[in-house]
Amino acid sequence: MTEQPVYLTLGFSDEEWGLLTGLPLAVLTAASAAEPDGTRRTLAEGAAGLEAVAAGRDGGSPLVAAVAQEVVSRAGDPETGEELPPINPGDPEAYLGDVLDRAGAAAALLRAKVDEGEAGAYGHWVVSIAEQVVSAAPSGGMLGIGGHLVTEPERRFRDALAKAFHD
Template sequence: MLAPEVPMSHSVAGEPPSAGRRAAPLTTAVYSAAEWDLLTSLPGRVLVAATAPGPGRPERGVMAGLAGLDALAAGRVFDSDLVRAVVAAIYARHDGTPRTSERLTDLVDLLAACRAAVRVLHRRADPADSAAYRQWVQSIAARVCRAAPSPAGQPTSPADRRFLDRLGGALGLG
């Protein structure tokens, strides 16, 4: 027989939160509202940019978008409190308010947002959480690019490789 699952959310004093109310994860408490919005909107912006066709980049289909959504959802099981908190915040948004990730942005803006997120993570996040977040965000784009057909049977087109390289550089991974 399996033991019942016990919620891991506790107040700062170590006591369980009041019934019907979840305590905010300590992970999110160190970020300002603007910083948290940046961290929670960036994965969606990357997914949108990765699925958008561009010069030398193949037309994306439904399968590529689904691959990106699957990569985003995979963050729920990452060994990083930050990544799991970001995914939970993304899925908790249900009020119909337009989010940054729902607006198309150009690559220059996206790369600037990535560099800004890296600065926030450098100042506020545990190094392991920072690395996990940055790798997860890049994995979203990589899954989209791999899901799209490319010429000559290569895993990604040269333009997709350039996109992924620039994204990795902006995320401090390359």
Template sequence: MSQTGSPDLPEAVPGAGPATTAGYSAAEWRLLTRLPGRVIVAATTAGPDNPVRAVTEGLAGLDGIAAGRAFDSELVRAVVAAIYAESDDGRSAPTRAEHADAGQADLLAACGSAVRALTRCADPADSAAYRQWVQSVAARVCRAAGPDGRPRPFGDPVDPEQRRFLDRLGEALGLRPAG
């Protein structure tokens, strides 16, 4: 996939890392690096409330983020590197209740903002790879555990709430037509 920035311009987003950040504002880069984590939280809130399930799903989401290191996209690899490079800034992750109160509308709006930034700054292949990777993170979360928290058997369908979430996320990421 082509490079989305010049190696001579690493300062395009101060402290953001690789040249693939060129062209993105600091806010856009932050959006791209935080969106996968927000998707994990939203996906875990899309199913039944079960602490064991939430842990299983959260770990599956982290595994999905880590899988981005092997993507054939400089952008996805740069985002994963930035996620791992972020230092703990003392803020805690939102709780399930806080996220449910905020609703999925904010996340879906953030996906739309990310798609616009990608359209403006990334080549089409990197844009598609990033959007598919974010969707794959959500899919891993939703497929990780059944309602009882145990690992979901291969091929077992996800819960209807999670299916609706995945469909809406796919629409917001421009991966499927709006239904």
């Protein structure tokens, strides 16, 4: 007998699981794209984001652990030295809006399908990914000195993302 995919045992359809597993990397990309950066900063953001994604495997939420495991199996495991190549959306503002829309859809899905604790754990994890990305390296300054750890556009994205999961 063939074992069912984990998302079916958790009660999600293919499309719903795609939304939940696609959002973490989309958030990583959007948080990085919220502020135009140089290559060094973008690589640091990607590494920090992938570590935050992978950390979800070790949390107390079965849903977050399953999503994180799926994402890491697709994107690479930072514990083995794998890194995401930088992704630069052509229209960052449109991409941020799309990611926030998907976050709202994921939040609504989770409110309908899982208990409050699991929904909260997923939302907290996704927001923590954005937080790790925007805090990975300062913007501005000279030779990495000075500048802002989290810029206003990054802060707005992170806060809008958190709001999507708390409405």
